[in-house]
Amino acid sequence: MTFEVEQKFPVPDHSVLLAKLSALGAIRSEPIEQIDTYYAHPTRDFAKTDEALRIRRAGGDNFLTYKGPKLDVETKTRREIEISLAPGESAAASFGVLLEALGFSPVATVRKIRTLLTAAWRGQSVEVALDDVDGLGTFVELELTADEAEVDAARDAILSLASELGLGGSDHSAERRSYLELLLERATAPEIP
Amino acid sequence: MTFEVEQKFPVPDHSVLLAKLSALGAIRSEPIEQIDTYYAHPTRDFAKTDEALRIRRAGGDNFLTYKGPKLDVETKTRREIEISLAPGESAAASFGVLLEALGFSPVATVRKIRTLLTAAWRGQSVEVALDDVDGLGTFVELELTADEAEVDAARDAILSLASELGLGGSDHSAERRSYLELLLERATAPEIP
Numbered sequence: 387m388t389f390e391v392e393q394k395f396p397v398p399d400h401s402v403l404l405a406k407l408s409a410l411g412a413i414r415s416e417p418i419e420q421i422d423t424y425y426a427h428p429t430r431d432f433a434k435t436d437e438a439l440r441i442r443r444a445g446g447d448n449f450l451t452y453k454g455p456k457l458d459v460e461t462k463t464r465r466e467i468e469i470s471l472a473p474g475e476s477a478a479a480s481f482g483v484l485l486e487a488l489g490f491s492p493v494a495t496v497r498k499i500r501t502l503l504t505a506a507w508r509g510q511s512v513e514v515a516l517d518d519v520d521g522l523g524t525f526v527e528l529e530l531t532a533d534e535a536e537v538d539a540a541r542d543a544i545l546s547l548a549s550e551l552g553l554g555g556s557d558h559s560a561e562r563r564s565y566l567e568l569l570l571e572r573a574t575a576p577e578i579p
Numbered sequence: 580m581t582f583e584v585e586q587k588f589p590v591p592d593h594s595v596l597l598a599k600l601s602a603l604g605a606i607r608s609e610p611i612e613q614i615d616t617y618y619a620h621p622t623r624d625f626a627k628t629d630e631a632l633r634i635r636r637a638g639g640d641n642f643l644t645y646k647g648p649k650l651d652v653e654t655k656t657r658r659e660i661e662i663s664l665a666p667g668e669s670a671a672a673s674f675g676v677l678l679e680a681l682g683f684s685p686v687a688t689v690r691k692i693r694t695l696l697t698a699a700w701r702g703q704s705v706e707v708a709l710d711d712v713d714g715l716g717t718f719v720e721l722e723l724t725a726d727e728a729e730v731d732a733a734r735d736a737i738l739s740l741a742s743e744l745g746l747g748g749s750d751h752s753a754e755r756r757s758y759l760e761l762l763l764e765r766a767t768a769p770e771i772p
Contacts (some may be wrong), residue, residue, distance in 0.1 A: 429622050430682065452677045467677045470665035477662065484660045488620065488632065498597065502716045 390466040391540040392529040414503035428489030448478040583659040584733040607700035621682030641671040
């Protein structure tokens with residue numbers, strides 16, 4: 387079983403982080419648009435069970451991802467299963483139709499521009515995502531994928547890299563809510579006059 | 580929306596059919612093994628709703644298929660959605676794990692050797708499958724995929740090709756049950772001493 391160990395922080399912009407990551411020798415990829423459509427389970431309330439199911443479209447490729455409940459309060463460690471689907475827009479649409487036939491229903495779509503960097507840190511290859519999320523602003527996510535036996539080491543590496551990057555201070559606390567949760571909270575929040 | 584129009588018949592063997600199809604100019608592919616694992620829905624009883632969800636492994640390729648309820652008593656016309664998954668045994672296994680995380684559970688696996696032929700008939704390209712099913716014996720399936728507007732024409736073509744092949748007579752009635760249903764009935768049937 388594979389686990390995703392992750393921490394996320396809201397940041398005012400990405401320029402300071404890009405400079406720090408570059409000084410660490412991180413390798414940067416081209417920005418890519420990711421369009422994630424999240425689905426509700428026919429009977430289980432994923433908001434309560436802390437699970438998620440989404441179809442991700444990214445540069446013509448499609449993925450189906452299941453995320454299990456978070457296992458830890460500090461990071462966002464959770465079980466993750468990601469499957470490649472056939473590429474192309476119509477394949478993603480067909481998969482949506484299939485999920486709806488099974489009783490799943492689309493909840494919301496999260497669109498973002500993600501710039502990925504890979505940083506060597508404590509012998510691990512940490513994935514750093516600089517995200518610009520439609521309607522939510524700019525964030526940084528640090529992530530490692532780990533087998534069950536490696537989860538503690540992965541968590542330590544993520545926490546120390548966050549500290550190295552100046553993240554996680556008192557004015558910079560980690561955001562444990564997903565982009566989906568943040569978007570849904572924003573959608574249902576009372577208007578401030 | 581795409582519909583699958585299909586008729587299936589148990590046959591004592593495939594040799595007579597192969598000769599007739601060859602005389603009609605049908606094109607024959609190499610036999611292929613198909614391993615279909617069927618899943619139960621977390622809350623819907625697919626045996627009652629007449630739906631099906633399966634992962635098909637065939638020669639290294641993987642497909643996820645949803646079949647809706649049959650729409651007609653004579654043929655097995657039904658809605659079908661089929662999605663290509665990433666190839667390889669571990670991709671199929673991961674998809675099974677994902678379905679189980681969502682509350683689906685494996686019910687049974689149908690293994691068969693399928694020899695596919697394509698027969699031009701009444702201006703349509705009918706897919707003819709000669710199946711040798713583990714535990715059930717030999718069958719022939721005639722199938723057309725059709726849009727909603729073409730379903731009646733597809734059904735007429737299937738029925739007339741079946742008649743041309745000597746199928747569907749009084750000693751040769753069509754089998755409307757799926758291989759899965761036949762296997763499950765066999766598994767639960769009382770022993771005849």
